[in-house]
Amino acid sequence: MNTRHENTKEHLLEIGRQILSCQGFSSVGLSTLLKEAGVPKGSFYHYFQSKEQFGEALLASYFSQYRSEMDRLFGVQGKDGQSLLLDYFDQWQESYSDCLVIKLGAEVADLSDAMRLTLKKGTDQVIRRLALAIEVAIADGSLPQQDSQLLATNLYQLWLGTGLLGKLNRDQSHMKQAMQLTRQLLART
Template identity: 35%
Template structure:
């Protein structure tokens, strides 16, 4: 099925925002990459900011799809389901050339200067943390985590660690920071219940 003009713009926007960031990406570059006329762009988006915010929504739809696939896989124990989400994300990063997390990149670039993006990106991370925390709660209930463990704190910590590893992976253009982070985090979490 052929993609709509808006879908093509959003898909291209995701790639370009990952590569260039927000400030270095002009509308002209988006139009050039998609072959879409300027009028069509402004038919779908009020501004470059509106476009980037909708790209974030599109990105989050992918993230939630990954969370659904991983956290919803009841054939795996809860901790393995959380780890699986990050392993699938690592594979996505590999296909993109280890450019990292779009939320992390935009957050670093814009959070200090644009409250709209700061709020949007923090909301996205909070949604992810809530979903991961629910899986950690299952792990606490089945004894895989200590009864004293705080699932939301653990979820926020794994996201924070992941974002740091994603930045290092982007700098190096390879996966070892992601692998090391996952191994360290999940062996540390498992050790607290032993």
């Protein structure tokens, strides 16, 4: 184990996330990752059998951290469910450029079935967490009765597409439009 890092595997995943979120999966070679992380090749292969397995672990780690952040945001006391949902999408506007689903989704879906399935599992879990937050808002009366799973799916699709358009256009106009529609979809009446 590399003594420079307390947890070499987590260090590799963190450095990988930083690099891949900027450059993509295919364009980053293993040597680039190892050089940036300051980790020898043998240490990499101690944790991962291949770059593809590293990609799977990276995506799984990303979604785990993302769901923890969702739980933290939706667990804030003293706010109704609708306000917490709007806070979540406000934060999305600020951090969408860090979204690995937007950055790597189309690229790895055709490249690796294992990575595609990791992405699918992660996005399904995010949508389920959104649906739960919508159900909380319905229960506390801040949203009207509706199909929480359908609304969560549509909101997630809206924001993924908006994130992609934001990257393509390099402006916030689509984010503002998505937030306007989100406010309508999450209206109390």
